[in-house]
Amino acid sequence: MHELPISQDILSIALRHAGEAKRIIRLNLVIGDLSSIVGDSIQFYWDIISKGTLAEGSTLHFERIKARFRCSDCENEFEPVDRNFECQKCGGYKVELVAGREFRLESIEVE
Secondary structure (H helix, E strand, O other): OOHHHHHHHHHHHHHHHOOOOOOEEEEEEEEEOOOOOOHHHHHHHHHHHOOOOOOOOOEEEEEEEOOEEEEOOOOOEEOOEOOEOOOOOOOOOOEEEEEOOOEEEEEEEEO
């Protein structure tokens, strides 16, 4: 359910930055695999809230960012396999998230 206010925020940002455009054609969103954002839900709300605006009929493009961790012991960066967060180089579990929680509006395309 938190996707509704997120979708509203995206629309607000897009409309604010569209300037004198006739319409917004496409929005490019970056979503990390470990974020709690569900692309289908964003799309569902987008289709409803964008009606009657410059963004009506625009396309949402989702770029997914895979989770990446860095081992604090050996500095190795890796993507977890099957939710196994063990360092693939040294076997350590003292890891920090480097990528995968992103969520941002990367760009908008206008006409």
